Amino acid sequence: MKTRREALKQSAVVAGLLASTGLFTEQTFAYSTDAFHAKTVADTVKALGAGAPTESKDITITGPDIAENGAVVPLGASTSLPGVKQVLILVEKNPAALVALFNVTDAVEANFSTRAKMGQSSDVYAVAIMNDGKALYAKKEVKVTLGGCGG
Template sequence: MISRRQAVKNSAAVTGMLLAAGLLPQTVFAYNKAGFDAKTVADVMKAMGAGAPTESKDVTLTAPDIAENGAVVPLGAATSLANVKHMLILVEKNPNTMVASFEVSDAVEPNFLTRAKLGQTSDVYAVAITADGKALYAKKEVKVTLGGCGG
């Protein structure tokens, strides 16, 4: 019987061989490094190729009013807009502003949930970027009582 560890090891090896042979698209493993390294909301929008964001009722953000532990804050982003290509979750006062980026296609419903670290009380944004580069957002302040980024 094969162990779970060995199965994972074999899967990684097969994936590497398929990627090297050109049988898997490399974009599957790509991410926007500049977006994740950005320090401000404006820098994230620039890295993602989007214009200045505008507030919209068609984008919803799910976040608590108060996060007792900033190390595990549940966050959600959703939209009812058409032609959405990216959904982002941004935390304005984190060392790196973008905490999550989701690629959206016609086969994917733009409704995502995740958990993130918040170092301090901050505005949190859910941003929908459309195919034509428009950025629409919803914003909420989340108060953090115990910081999740070492403070």
């Protein structure tokens, strides 16, 4: 039986060989660096080619009301809407707002979770970018405390 390290090493070698043969399409590596450098929610959504975001009850954002450790804040985003192209998780007051971008197809349930670093209390957004270019969002305030004291 292979160790985890051996399996990862073999996977990396196979990926490298495939990349060198050109079997990966350009789309495999395509993403918008502008979106990852954007400072605001609106700029991020615009960089991804969507219209101005509008609030929706069909999008759900999850996270703690108070995060005692801003280094690892659990966040989640989900929607059951059809025609979702991407789901984003953004932290408004982070230096770069975009925390995570998930590409969605009809074969994927749009329900994602991750952990984010937050330096201060902020609104957190879940944005669903639809196939028709509309952007729908939900937001939640997450307070970050220092040393477990209220902020």
